[in-house]
Amino acid sequence: NAEAALKNAKASGNRYMFYQASMNESVAVRLTLENQLRLALENDEFVLHYQPKVSLATGQMTGAEALIRWNRPQVGLVPPGQFIPVLEETGLIHHVGRWALQQAIADYLRWKRAGLPVQPIAVNVSSLQLRSPGFIAEIQQLVGIDPAAASGLQLEITESMVMQDIRQGISTLQAIREMGVTVALDDFGTGFSSLSYLSKLPLNMLKIDRSFINDMSDTPEGMSLVSSMITLAHTLKLKVVAEGVETEEQARFLRLLRCDEMQGYLYSKPVPGDVFESRFLAQPVGG
Ligand code: C2E
Numbered sequence: 001n002a003e004a005a006l007k008n009a010k011a012s013g014n015r016y017m018f019y020q021a022s023m024n025e026s027v028a029v030r031l032t033l034e035n036q037l038r039l040a041l042e043n044d045e046f047v048l049h050y051q052p053k054v055s056l057a058t059g060q061m062t063g064a065e066a067l068i069r070w071n072r073p074q075v076g077l078v079p080p081g082q083f084i085p086v087l088e089e090t091g092l093i094h095h096v097g098r099w100a101l102q103q104a105i106a107d108y109l110r111w112k113r114a115g116l117p118v119q120p121i122a123v124n125v126s127s128l129q130l131r132s133p134g135f136i137a138e139i140q141q142l143v144g145i146d147p148a149a150a151s152g153l154q155l156e157i158t159e160s161m162v163m164q165d166i167r168q169g170i171s172t173l174q175a176i177r178e179m180g181v182t183v184a185l186d187d188f189g190t191g192f193s194s195l196s197y198l199s200k201l202p203l204n205m206l207k208i209d210r211s212f213i214n215d216m217s218d219t220p221e222g223m224s225l226v227s228s229m230i231t232l233a234h235t236l237k238l239k240v241v242a243e244g245v246e247t248e249e250q251a252r253f254l255r256l257l258r259c260d261e262m263q264g265y266l267y268s269k270p271v272p273g274d275v276f277e278s279r280f281l282a283q284p285v286g287g
Pocket residue numbers: 051066067068079080081084097100123124125126156186187210243244245246263264265266270
């Protein structure tokens with residue numbers, strides 16, 4: 001009947017308005033975030049923090065990973081997990097990714113020219129960057145500014161990036177390695193790469209994902225898994241790094257398993273460039 005129909009329409013109408021209002025709100029929040037990210041590059045609001053990697057055998061620093069943060073006005077430091085996806089969806093990742101590469105190379109060269117014992121710096125690249133047609137030329141141009149730049153740069157890629165187009169991925173990585181830049185496979189173990197394909201990738205290093213290091217001490221299986229990954233890396237003639245090492249016990253196990261390097265809070269959290277310089281690069285007095 002008419003009255004019931006009207007009641008229904010009203011109810012669904014109200015519901016519709018309700019959904020629309022909340023949708024508009026999230027769209028508005030998203031647009032603001034997007035616009036602020038757009039401006040962030042112009043306003044120099046991105047910063048790189050550096051986290052050292054150390055040799056498990058000698059305790060010496062072997063390099064560092066550059067990790068981006070957004071110093072958002074009125075908010076503070078925003079971790080990459082909260083804005084990298086938006087950068088990727090909007091295409092801004094190409095600009096911000098380029099900025100990160102440029103900044104890491106500039107910091108490396110500045111430390112190098114100051115005579116500080118700086119080791120290669122690893123920069124994470126998004127699959128969108130790796131697959132963009134101009135990427136090889138971009139790296140070429142960025143490292144072309146100084147003969148020392150290429151050997152000071154490492155790219156961190158993930159398995160899924162190369163899996164999307166294996167042939168193209170391999171040839172891009174090959175071109176990059178010919179420049180003297182090294183390549184690490186990040187978050188190893190979380191992707192789905194087959195062993196045959198892993199052996200074809202032009203890599204220098206495997207980084208065992210933090211989740212495996214975390215589970216390592218809990219069960220014998222967890223330990224075996226990490227052990228197998230280290231053996232696999234060495235069979236492929238790759239250096240292997242354990243990510244997310246937080247305890248002395250983990251470090252001790254990794255040393256027994258002949259893992260090459262570790263990175264994690266046990267040694268240091270990621271720190272701003274000036275802190276990295278004074279804490280890890282400054283020459284010890286008299287040394
Ligand atoms: P990732 O490359 O796997 O980086 C390692 C992450 O683990 C970092 O998180 C680091 O702060 C964290 N971590 C290191 N040691 C420990 C530890 O002992 N315990 C724990 N719980 N965490 C540890 P962060 O800085 O939040 O970065 C997250 C991800 O964002 C990175 O994962 C990387 O995929 C991405 N990312 C960071 N910087 C960039 C960038 O410049 N460009 C792109 N495309 N992605 C980036």
